[in-house]
Amino acid sequence: MSSYEARFEVWRGDVRGGGLEDFAVEVNDGEVVLDIIHRLQATQAPDLAVRWNCKAGKCGSCSAEINGRPRLLCMTRMSVFERDETITVTPLRAFPVIRDLVTDVGFNYAKARQVPSFVPPEGVGPGEYRMMQEDVDRSQEFRKCIECFLCQDTCHVVRDHEENKQAFAGPRFLMRVAELDMHPLDAAEEAGLDRGRTAQDDHGLGYCNITKCCTEVCPEGIRITDNALIPLKERAVDRKYDPLVWLGDKIRRRS
Structure with missing residues (x-):
């Protein structure tokens, strides 16, 4: 040696x-x-x-x-x-x-507690959940996260602007919101929870400008930006600005 x-x-x-x-x-x-x-x-x-x-x-x-x-x-x-x-x-x-x-990485645990957890579908008991393998694979990528918080550290929204921390969850927890929003069995909407809206209003999704620095430092190779943050942004924008979605919401509320 x-x-x-x-x-x-x-x-x-x-x-x-x-x-x-x-x-x-x-x-x-x-x-x-x-x-x-x-x-x-x-x-x-x-x-x-x-x-x-x-x-x-x-x-x-x-x-x-x-x-x-x-x-x-x-x-x-x-x-x-x-x-x-x-x-x-x-x-x-x-x-x-x-x-x-x-x-002191306590900031991250505080943000984790602010993300509403998975909402089980009504009438489906333990052991009865059924999902397409494609949906399992999508969630599995995000579940590889080891919570090293390197993505949180390198994100310039958190790193360079202390004042943003109160309003911004950071890539790790926006990825968690995206995972739940993509989950075919998550019944958040039926429970009155709009994950796209909370991502925007409560977790600061709009602060993210998709520079992909979080993806570059992830030791697990999770494509945080491409597979979580960009799709979450697209769905949030659709819900907020698509006229057909807006009309559908109006009709549902009226009925």
Whole structure:
């Protein structure tokens, strides 16, 4: 096994402030950035705070920014960098720092609670749900989300405009709304819930300008923009501005 010495710059600090700290650390073949962070904790910075759990790219815990790009520490191989390259590791920029590489992502859980859950169809009991495989596959893509919140971090609506957070759910939770809106068994409409309208009015769908940055950083390869956000926008616009839809709503309300 060959090894070499790499130069790292790791952000150290807390809510009061901080800065980058330089480290020279050993790197071995096959290692990922999380391995190097663990080696720093073991050899040079025992008080370095980092959040992690599975080390298999499935828990979403070790989200950070590597050379300015939101990534999972456990899924970023050291082999993608040049040996003489300085590697910068910083916390997620869109969320408040707790300490070092650990951020407070409570914003995301607050937004998750604001999305109305699946509404079961009336008269269909457990085990009686039937769906076309095509519909199953569509939902299954969105269900691959590991809630690493990299899409939330890279979305400039959240990242660059703190004032937008109150009105904007972000791509992860607009994707959840889209999944439910596409679900053939979701009886939200019968229960008086218009998911397209709530996406627009309550979750800030109009703030999204489909730059696809969320799709680019998704470690699960979910096509968030193409398969969730754009279709959701199209349906929301149809419901709001299509004259035939408007007339149908009027007739239903009158009857």
